[in-house]
Amino acid sequence: MSIPRIRVSQLKLFYEDDQKQPILDELNFELKDHENLLILGPSGCGKSTLTHCLNGLYPRELDGAMQGDISINGVSANNFASGELSLQVGVVFQDPETQFCMLTVADEVAFGLENKGIATTEMDVRIHEALGLVNMTAYKERVISTLSGGQKQKLALACILALEPEILVLDEPTANLDPKAAKEFIQTLDQLQQKKQFSLIVIEHQLDGWVSLIKRSIMMNTNGQIFFDGILHDGINQHRDRLEKLGIWIPRATKIALAIEKQGAYFFNTLPLTINELASYPISYNGLDKKKTVKADKRLLLKARDISWSKRNTSIIKQTNIDLYHGQFVAVLGANGSGKSSLSKLLAGIQKPSRGTIHLDDRPMKNWKEKDLRKKIGYVFQNPEHQFIADSVFDEVAFSLRLQEYSEREINNRVEKILNQCQLTGFDDYHPYTLSQGQKRRLSVATMIVDDQSLLILDEPTFGQDAHSTKQLLHLLVERYNQGTSIVMITHDMDIVHHYADRVLVMEKGHIVLDTTPEQLWNYPVGKLNQWQLELPKEVELKQLQQKDVGYVHT
Amino acid sequence: MFIHNVNPSIKAITIILSVLLLALVFDPITPFLFIIWIWFLTIGVAKINWKKYLLYFSPFLIFAVGMFWSNLIFANEPINPNAAITLFGRDFPTEDVNTALSLSLRILSFASLSLLFLLTTNIVHFILSLMQQCKFPPKLAYGILAGYRFSPMIKDELFLIRSAHRVRGVNRAKTLKEGFNQYKRFAVPLLASSIRKAERTAIAMESKGFTGSRDRTFYRQFTVTTKDWIFLLGMVAVLLILIIMSWQLGYFKWYNGEL
Amino acid sequence: MKNWRLKEVIVMATLSVVFGVIYLAFLPIGGVLVGFMGPIGYEPIFGIWFIVSIIAAYIIRKPGAAFISETIAATIEFMLGNALGPILMLVGMIQGIGAEAVFAATRWKIYSLWVLMLAGMGSAVTSFIWGMFQNGYITFAPNYILAMFVIRLISGALIAGLIGKVLSDAVAKTGVLSSFALGKEYKKRKKAA
DSSP: OOOOSEEEEEEEEEETTBSSSOSEEEEEEEEOTTOEEEEEOOTTSSHHHHHHHHTTOTTTTOSEEEEEEEEETTEEGGGSOTTHHHHHEEEEOSOGGGSOOSSBHHHHHHHHHHHHTOOHHHHHHHHHHHHHHTTOGGGTTSBGGGSOHHHHHHHHHHHHHHTOOSEEEEESTTTTSOHHHHHHHHHHHHHHHHHSOOEEEEEESBOTTTTTTOOEEEEEOTTSOEEEEEEHHHHHHHTHHHHHHHTOBOOHHHHHHHHHHHHTSOOOSSOOOSHHHHHTSOOOOOOOOOOOOOOOOOOEEEEEEEEEEEETTEEEEEEEEEEEETTOEEEEEEOTTSSHHHHHHHHTTSSOOSEEEEEETTEEGGGSOHHHHHHHEEEEOSSGGGGOOSSSHHHHHHHHHHHTTOOHHHHHHHHHHHHHHTTOTTOTTSOGGGSOHHHHHHHHHHHHHTTOOSEEEEESTTTTOOHHHHHHHHHHHHHHHHTTOEEEEEOSOHHHHHHHOSEEEEEETTEEEEEEOHHHHTTSOHHHHHHTTOOOOHHHHHHHHHHHHHHHHHO | OHHHHSOHHHHHHHHHHHHHHHTTOOSSHHHHHHHHHHHIIIIIISOOOHHHHHHHHHHHHHHHHHHHHHHHHTBOOOSSOSOEEEETTEEEEHHHHHHHHHHHHHHHHHHHHHHHHHHHOOHHHHHHHHHHHSOOOHHHHHHHHHHHHTHHHHHHHHHHHHHHHHHTTOOOOOSHHHHHHHHHHHHHHHHHHHHHHHHHHHHHHHHTTOOOOSOOOOSSOOOOOHHHHHHHHHHHHHHHHHHHHHHHTTOOEETTEEO | OTTSOHHHHHHHHHHHHHHHHHHHHHHHHHHHHHHHHOGGGGGGGGGGGTHHHHHHHHHHOOTTHHHHHHHHHHHHHHHTTOTTTTHHHHHHHHHHHHHHHHHHHTTTOOOOHHHHHHHHHHHHHHHHHHHHHHSOGGGBOHHHHHHHHHHHHHHIIIIIIIIHHHHHHHHHHTTTTTTSHHHHHHHHHHHHO
């Protein structure tokens, strides 16, 4: 028998401040040569801690205790000199912004080679080769800050590949990427596996995209324990209910299958993981219950005429018109850089258009006092932390109420009500920064609905959130929507658009090129959708696949 | 492109030496002639666009003017109070005017020197060269580069936080205390996020095998050659010649007296 | 440099960038102040130069933190385009020595408000001595020099020492410092309370 690439035995790890609750609890697993492994777990299950153990950062940098052993190629990790282990186990991390220390692409790839002591004369060849593996040779002399998120992740991958590690660990590599870039990253990886030999560990809290690449999976729970190690398909089958409860994103196709089971229409012996698989079953599927109730409210809320905006002499928004009505759920779609964020900030009055006018409730925006405007329009920024200004969750929500000089009793009542609505009860005294990602997001929404704003604008609110928090957030938004708040949401998630939005605005190069309903949008030709970087929601895809099949049978 | 190609560390040492020498000078002629010389090097030899140069240089004029008049008014007791020059309808001791002029020209000469450096040097190369020529520890060098990389991000973030707080209804500060609180509310998220970024970057760098050891190879290698020494010696020599010249002409002055 | 963690160095560098950016936002005001009031106009805000070293020393609590961080801060400041150029690195070291000396006097054990303010004043002293030489302040009337010095001392104590402490404590509350000395102390205090 050959020696496993990685053997983890009895790994247990505590942080200094909590000696009772281990972060990782009795982990045992092996990774064979050329094997691909997906480690699935919810946020907070110790996935990143495991990454740090695998590449030798822990126990060196750990404030706490580590028990058990990790061996790489049969040698215990303790026996590696500092820095040596990292060269055998390469890691790509989640955040594309914080993996580099140099300014240009070539210098960054060289940085690892320099650490490894590669001769200067050899470097150019190696850099060229590594960039070639991720299709980025053309970017060799580029400044890193001018790259897109997806390109940065590919560069991070190239930096690691240049070191020729035998084991590659990817720690949520696509979590900060939009769906298109995520897809591309996984494709790059797929091509790479055909060219290079290495063992691969992907650590994730979501499954979409990885299913075709990886067969074996380890599943972890919030206590840092392994509850499944085996074929991915079997794991999903066996633990179908548990995964969702843990907040792991199961494949969308599987989710639909589960819903079908719940309706009692069909029972799957093995759950399908992709839409094509699902479509091969003899099911008649009419779509899930839609949570939206279309309200015919034609009262105009906001009217923008001919608005343009430019930044540093580049025009970002070009002569755009919009009417927003009361009680609408609007999704703003489009490729990165098409002007979605800028448009939303103009509508919220955060930025002033360089030309054109915006009317809110029939009054020109510029005649609104900032104070009154904020009571009408809430804006939720992409990063919730940017909006926090107080030291506790309670004060955070109470802030604007205090500005309006409500009585403390009234403030108490309202804050508690809002916290309850946002499922943050009991966190009153927490510092906002110490909340989980999902809680932070809901708190930032809480601060923006506390004045009963009639328009709530959100910039990619579900981005990077786990399945559980996304569900909670959408639940909250629907509740507001049912109470009459208009919601405008920038998103890349077409399933959300499909289920919740009653109107879509598609942006391209600073223009609104399409203003319609989601149902109409899905009928556009695939080429058009691709051009706008949109993909079909899985449900619609399924329906279209089935119709094709039916059509095929008939002819 | 001679000045562009001088080894960055040697260039920096040259600038520092010149500054130290200039700080000993209290007459207006030496710094004035030196400024002309540096301008000649910057615009004439290094071919820096003069419009761009003026843009960078102009803020220092304000500093220099401030230095000039306050040194005139708040000067120490002159040794020879009788010789006077009339300025703005008031009599000032010649000595004081000379010193004030010298000090403001000194500011401008420092500015010209550092602009000569900044406009002809790739700042990343400077740090790399510090490590290769001056035994600067790699941990510091790459740590500094990693931090420097964040500067555009932090600028953008400051802007974002400002607008995010406006949406929260944070008013414009009216009192000093409010002003400080507002400053704190900007600074804390900025600091918190940059500390997190720093930690993640450190982990990523260590994952690429960085240990801080000096035992490493370099993709961009910097060496010191004869031309670099010529630059250093040449620059110092010119400054010394200028000093000797103004001494010969009877202008040169140390602090509190003539040589 | 052996006993320094890389993340500590990068934290010092990013702190320097943050204050560099904030500082650059203030610079035009500083320029106008000096133009109208002479060098003394600059003194009230001079303490902002030392704030990074005070914060770094207070957060990291290791011998050399004040000195190294001030050197880094000066280097970053100069990379961001500050006009003093390479000489700034030297200036940074000189400023750092002043603060470091105060922490050394407590054997790097005490980090109370008073010590932080004294450290800010320590930087004020060394930087002022350098300023006398570099900018020729020595030619000014003794009273003027004294006034400048006193304002700089106060600025060092308040802007670097006091504000440095207040900001660090506020950051500690966010939990991001949990692996640094200040964050650990904060956690301990919270547990005890």
